[in-house]
Amino acid sequence: MSIPRNTKAKQAVLHEISSSDFALSQPEIFERVKGACDRVTVYRILDRLVTENKIHKIVNVDGTINYARCTSCDESHMHAHDHLHFSCIACKKIECLAEQIVHVNLPASYQIKELFLTISGICPSCQAT
Amino acid sequence: MSIPRNTKAKQAVLHEISSSDFALSQPEIFERVKGACDRVTVYRILDRLVTENKIHKIVNVDGTINYARCTSCDESHMHAHDHLHFSCIACKKIECLAEQIVHVNLPASYQIKELFLTISGICPSCQAT
DNA sequence: TTATTTAATGCAACATTGTTGCGTTTTGCA
DNA sequence: TGCAAAACGCAACAATGTTGCATTAAATAA
Ligand SMILES: [Zn+2]
Ligand SMILES: [Zn+2]
Ligand SMILES: [Zn+2]
Ligand SMILES: [Zn+2]
Numbered sequence: 024m025s026i027p028r029n030t031k032a033k034q035a036v037l038h039e040i041s042s043s044d045f046a047l048s049q050p051e052i053f054e055r056v057k058g059a060c061d062r063v064t065v066y067r068i069l070d071r072l073v074t075e076n077k078i079h080k081i082v083n084v085d086g087t088i089n090y091a092r093c094t095s096c097d098e099s100h101m102h103a104h105d106h107l108h109f110s111c112i113a114c115k116k117i118e119c120l121a122e123q124i125v126h127v128n129l130p131a132s133y134q135i136k137e138l139f140l141t142i143s144g145i146c147p148s149c150q151a152t
Numbered sequence: 153m154s155i156p157r158n159t160k161a162k163q164a165v166l167h168e169i170s171s172s173d174f175a176l177s178q179p180e181i182f183e184r185v186k187g188a189c190d191r192v193t194v195y196r197i198l199d200r201l202v203t204e205n206k207i208h209k210i211v212n213v214d215g216t217i218n219y220a221r222c223t224s225c226d227e228s229h230m231h232a233h234d235h236l237h238f239s240c241i242a243c244k245k246i247e248c249l250a251e252q253i254v255h256v257n258l259p260a261s262y263q264i265k266e267l268f269l270t271i272s273g274i275c276p277s278c279q280a281t
Numbered sequence: 282t283t284a285t286t287t288a289a290t291g292c293a294a295c296a297t298t299g300t301t302g303c304g305t306t307t308t309g310c311a
Numbered sequence: 312t313g314c315a316a317a318a319c320g321c322a323a324c325a326a327t328g329t330t331g332c333a334t335t336a337a338a339t340a341a
Contacts, residue, residue, distance in 0.1 A: 028308050028317055049298075061320050066299065068318090082215045084268050088298095107256065112265060125254055125269075132276035133238060139213045139270040140254075147261035157288055157337050178327075190291050195328065197289090217327095 027075055032060035036068045037077060037092070045116035046081050046089035046108075081117055084110050084143045089117050108141040113149035117141070156204055161189035165197045166206060166221075174244040175210050175218035210246065213239055213272040220246075237270040242278035246270070 035056040040047055047055070053065045060068075069090055072078045081089045107123040110116075125140050164185040169176055176184070182194045189197075198219055201207040210218045236249040254269050 025317065026309080030308070030318065032319080060318095062298095063300085063321080064319060071318095082211065082213060084211060084266070086211045086215045086217045088215050109258070109262060120258070123256065123258070127236065127271065129238075129249070129271070130276070132279055133271075134274040134279055135271055136241060136273040137213055137271070139239075139268065139272065141268045142256065142258070142262075142264055142266070143268065144265040145263040147259070150261055150263055154288065155338080159289060159337070161290080189289095191327095192292080192329085193290055200289095 027071065032056070032064055033068050033071070035059040036065060037072060040072075040078055040090055041092045043091075045118050046083075046091035048087055048089050052090065081108055081119075081141075082139060083115075083117055084141055091117070091119055105138055106140070109146060110141050110143045111146035111149055112143055113145050116146065118146070156200065161185070161193055162197050162200070164188040165194060166201060169201075169207055169219055170221045172220075175208075175212075175220035175246060177216055177218050181219065211268070213270055235269070238275060239270050239272045240275040240278055241272055242274050245275065247275070 036052055036059075039052055039055045049065055049069060052069070053062055056065070069078070072090075073080050078090050078092050081091055083089055105125055105127070107120040107125060109118050109120055120142075125138070127135070127138070129135065165181055165188075168181055168184040178194055178198060181198070182191055185194070198207070198209075201219075202209050206221070208220045210220055212218055235253050237246055238249055239246045249271075254267070256264070256267070258264065
């Protein structure tokens with residue numbers, strides 16, 4: 024394993040993801056760090072951040088891939104991505120429902136690789152308007 | 153609303169989806185009906201078939217969009233999918249884990265529309281080999 | 282059967298999202 | 312300060328999906 028470096032572009036990307044209260048897509052992140060680095064670099068940074076367990080990758084119900092820094096997943100402990108996500112069909116935002124843990128009890132014959140637990144609907148903000 | 157027509161291309165696309173034992177992506181469908189119609193036409197046919205409730209649009213855990221025929225759906229097209237699904241990364245088959253009900257307790261401010269609960273991994277059949 | 286209506290198609294062109302190769306720059310550290 | 316390699320910019324490529332418009336063909340009425 025190579026030793027990760029803390030570059031300005033990496034800091035900028037991580038900052039945008041951290042300061043957002045919903046998951047961001049690659050185009051959204053690139054838009055927000057515009058000028059900080061190249062488009063390709065954003066892709067590579069995102070891949071590295073996922074590998075380093077700094078952020079996690081969320082697939083939306085429409086297939087778009089978003090990235091979020093989950094508050095429940097601390098760097099110190101294992102990234103157990105066993106919680107629900109809420110995907111608003113109005114504002115398209117995805118948020119982690121970290122408190123909603125899903126307990127899966129599959130037979131040992133199933134080898135689990137990844138969980139994909141998303142609820143679509145209308146979020147509180149869009150509900151009010 | 154316009155009146156749908158039963159074209160040869162539409163029949164070919166629906167036949168491929170129906171005769172497959174797992175969900176197919178647009179490229180896979182186009183490959184199988186090769187010569188029957190244009191690439192763009194496949195996209196439009198798929199959109200129409202979804203609108204007509206003839207097929208399902210399924211977002212896989214990797215974000216790829218696949219299409220499958222409605223088999224367990226009744227006429228009213230009710231999708232009470234409050235159970236888990238297992239998506240095998242080896243044989244590509246998606247099965248309903250009907251006994252695995254997920255209980256969701258969201259605040260009333262969230263209006264739930266649909267649940268997407270899928271686990272990816274290797275199914276028992278592929279595990280054996 | 283033939284004519285009419287318009288759903289559906291083909292094709293080109295465009296848009297978005299993601300990947301790869303390679304030479305250059307920058308970071309972390311000795 | 313000097314070095315190894317991690318990270319970057321850029322160009323080029325690839326996969327996937329969309330739009331506009333002229334043409335074709337499916338359903339139905341005459
Ligand atoms: Zn919303
Ligand atoms: Zn999360
Ligand atoms: Zn399998
Ligand atoms: Zn099901």
